[in-house]
Amino acid sequence: MAVLGVDVGGTTVKARVTGDDGAVLAQWREPTPTGDPQALAGLVRRATEWYPVDAVGLVVPGIVDERAGVCLQAVNLGWRDVPVRELVSASVDVPLAFGQDVRAGALAEVRTGAAAGSSEPVLFAAVGTGLAGALVVDGRVLDSPWAGEIGQVLLSGGGRVEEIASASALARHAGAPDAFTVAERVRGGDGAALSAWRECVRVLAESIAWTTAAVGCATVVVGGGLAEAGALLLDPLTHEVSARLGILRAPSLVRAHHGDAAAVIGATLLAQDLLATGVAR
Incomplete structure (x- = not known):
């Protein structure tokens, strides 16, 4: 069939x-x-x-x-x-x-992708034009209309999480045409790009840490356009998430396997x- x-x-x-x-x-x-x-x-x-x-x-x-x-x-x-x-x-x-x-992307990643075989809670975070998440618990994607919408939370300083922690916001704050260009400038040591990148990582890490603490995520699969930066994003993000969780178990952060086909x-x-x-x- x-x-x-x-x-x-x-x-x-x-x-x-x-x-x-x-x-x-x-x-x-x-x-x-x-x-x-x-x-x-x-x-x-x-x-x-x-x-x-x-x-x-x-x-x-x-x-x-x-x-x-x-x-x-x-x-x-x-x-x-x-x-x-x-x-x-x-x-x-x-x-x-x-x-x-995004919930469909999470399903793909837990069935046949980066989180395949996981028996513990998983967060799929899609960091692209905006920021959205999907939660998988006991092998099932939570299907509440409101579950996983981490990008919509208002920050204490004003604005929503995705207005800092998304590929489009990153490009805007760095004065670049797109997030790919920002990543290249970060690798080259550009000050404005580094500042925007660090702020994006900081806010994204806070969202992931809070979600992990609430649900006990063992794995966080990072997808969307910004995930294409690979270790440039995942290494500092892993450090920042772990630092915020204190005595709590830090999740494993991995890049989405299926990319934009998830x-x-x-x-x-x-x-x-x-x-x-x-x-x-």
Whole structure:
């Protein structure tokens, strides 16, 4: 049986068709439809007509109530209270699993990625345009619409965590076009880049430390664009998190294995779960 996974981003939709064994049968990208969410339903319908599948897994960004099938808010898409599952299900003839992109990425990383085999709590932190997290406890991704949204917490000095600890915020504070450029400048010893980098690491470490203390995370998987910096990010971040936890056990911080494909892989897993058990989890 084949399944289609669809990851809807702010600008790009990633799609992937996989077989029973997880082998990739087809994959492509196309611009995210703008305006009416019904356009997304048309995109998914056309994909299933082009490549017949037995189920679809669809994940979207933002605050998502997976059980109700509703996207409560997705700023990048201009959505609020959109019944995504109902809209898309009506346009396809196969079962549809619906989820949130970061939680789907977490599912991919604990099933087949950097945290595969872990029996203890895991935090998946996606550090990209914004900052969002997903928590995995007892092998299950917590599916509350509000769970893991560490980037939205207000800092005591004002502003939200993701306004300092994200790839886009880092570039803005360093006066650079993107986070990749900031990383290159950090390696070259640029003062402004170093200052912005250290502040980003500090705030991110505080968020991870608080989450670890609350849930007992043994592993933190760092994904998103900023994770591409590798040891330049993970080494100081590991030190800062450990320093804040005191006598508590520090988690192992690892780079996401699936990179920017984590969410679409997670979408295919949701579809496979739906076929196997009747539950997309």
